[in-house]
Amino acid sequence: MKTKLITIIGAGIGGLTAALALQRRGFKVQVFERSKEIREIGAGITVSPNARRALRDLEIDQKLESCSSSAQEMYICDYATGQVKYRNFDSSIVEKYGFHVLQVHRADLHDLLLRAVKANDENALHAGHEFVNFEQDEHGVSAAFANGALARGDVLIGADGYASAVRSCLFPSEAPKFTGQVSFRALIPRDLVPTSILERGLAYYPSPKRTLMHYPMRGGKIFNLLGNAQSANWEEEGWSISATAEEFAQAYADHAPEVLALIRAVPAGGLFKWGLRDREPLQTWTVGRVTVLGDAAHPMTPFLGQGACIAMEDGLVLGRAFAAAETVEDALHRYEAARKTRGTNVQIWSREQGQALQNGHKGRTAIDRGLYDYDPVSAPV
Numbered sequence: 001m002k003t004k005l006i007t008i009i010g011a012g013i014g015g016l017t018a019a020l021a022l023q024r025r026g027f028k029v030q031v032f033e034r035s036k037e038i039r040e041i042g043a044g045i046t047v048s049p050n051a052r053r054a055l056r057d058l059e060i061d062q063k064l065e066s067c068s069s070s071a072q073e074m075y076i077c078d079y080a081t082g083q084v085k086y087r088n089f090d091s092s093i094v095e096k097y098g099f100h101v102l103q104v105h106r107a108d109l110h111d112l113l114l115r116a117v118k119a120n121d122e123n124a125l126h127a128g129h130e131f132v133n134f135e136q137d138e139h140g141v142s143a144a145f146a147n148g149a150l151a152r153g154d155v156l157i158g159a160d161g162y163a164s165a166v167r168s169c170l171f172p173s174e175a176p177k178f179t180g181q182v183s184f185r186a187l188i189p190r191d192l193v194p195t196s197i198l199e200r201g202l203a204y205y206p207s208p209k210r211t212l213m214h215y216p217m218r219g220g221k222i223f224n225l226l227g228n229a230q231s232a233n234w235e236e237e238g239w240s241i242s243a244t245a246e247e248f249a250q251a252y253a254d255h256a257p258e259v260l261a262l263i264r265a266v267p268a269g270g271l272f273k274w275g276l277r278d279r280e281p282l283q284t285w286t287v288g289r290v291t292v293l294g295d296a297a298h299p300m301t302p303f304l305g306q307g308a309c310i311a312m313e314d315g316l317v318l319g320r321a322f323a324a325a326e327t328v329e330d331a332l333h334r335y336e337a338a339r340k341t342r343g344t345n346v347q348i349w350s351r352e353q354g355q356a357l358q359n360g361h362k363g364r365t366a367i368d369r370g371l372y373d374y375d376p377v378s379a380p381v
């Protein structure tokens with residue numbers, strides 16, 4: 001295909017992976033981000049072998065591994081006593097899939113992607129541009145921004161998260177809805193973490209209507225703590241709403257003493273909560289020269305730990321689809337054909353896994369579902 005200018009809305013993990021994958025295949029990208037400063041929130045995510053294959057292709061996997069943690073074991077614990085019920089060994093994951101599962105600070109992953117995109121083209125990123133609308137014709141797409149700017153490109157990719165404005169322009173009748181889950185999220189410096197929790201490292205505590213997980217990041221210097229609890233309603237908007245450790249502890253009052261001690265160790269001002277939202281699966285992702293990617297295409301609850309991983313897969317496959325195609329339409333068709341079933345399935349399975357865990361069942365994990373087998377570098381496009 002003749003070199004194209006590709007507009008990407010959203011400089012999150014999905015948008016930047018797509019930008020980098022396209023740049024490395026010879027395409028010019030312009031990425032527009034509504035935040036004034038392009039950076040990630042302070043929180044942890046797990047990055048599994050399926051996504052690490054994409055990062056290896058982009059030549060940032062090794063750098064990410066060197067600043068992350070990879071717990072050798074994961075403990076599933078009884079929430080009330082803290083006793084280990086069973087353990088999963090990471091060595092079997094490496095043997096089977098060729099990679100550890102990494103526990104990653106989101107900002108570290110985001111920073112590696114951002115630097116790589118900038119190194120390829122220092123003018124590719126445009127902060128302070130909130131997308132509001134687009135118009136397309138047979139030659140290209142014009143995007144309009146809240147600051148009055150306009151940008152023209154050959155194609156437009158909505159990588160603007162679960163509340164995607166691009167998706168709402170494509171499909172106006174459909175909107176995000178509250179999932180009935182509230183998340184508490186905090187980072188805790190190692191020297192504040194109770195010894196028994198330090199020894200456990202990566203552990204998961206399913207309980208009635210709730211789950212709780214903690215794991216070390218950055219070689220153990222910080223612990224990530226994440227609780228998801230069912231809640232009847234949620235009125236506030238946004239990702240980062242301050243919460244108190246007492247509020248978090250109350251929601252988990254029946255948990256083991258060391259878990260409550262960990263919750264109470266969260267530094268003042270360092271705990272955030274938000275209501276999780278998702279949207280129904282779409283019949284199609286693409287209209288003409290416009291498509292969606294990552295959470296904009298398939299927002300999912302965090303119970304399989306796959307939202308960012310699937311967004312990275314999307315980004316890499318989008319780059320490969322453009323490299324393989326003759327026209328923009330052909331590229332978007334290849335992309336959607338390669339990705340929609342997987343994105344939709346993982347979206348639905350994540351919901352199912354949340355229900356299973358919070359009803360006292362093991363459910364089917366990402367491994368049970370075969371999600372780590374996928375290779376975005378060689379999957380057909």
Ligand SMILES: Cc1cc2nc3c(=O)[nH]c(=O)nc-3n(C[C@H](O)[C@H](O)[C@H](O)COP(=O)(O)OP(=O)(O)OC[C@H]3O[C@@H](n4cnc5c(N)ncnc54)[C@H](O)[C@@H]3O)c2cc1C
Nearest residue numbers: 010012013014034046131160161294295305306307308309
């Ligand atoms: C509690 C929790 C735990 C999770 N844990 C994991 C995990 O362990 N592993 C995992 O793989 N995933 C995990 N996820 C999922 C993961 O965080 C998301 O799936 C991932 O961030 C999606 O990336 P994205 O780039 O598609 O969207 P986002 O990260 O939401 O990025 C979208 C970007 O678009 C920008 N934007 C939005 N609107 C506009 C606009 N109108 N104009 C311009 N820019 C705009 C935003 O500012 C943002 O920078 C978790 C999610 C939650 C909530």
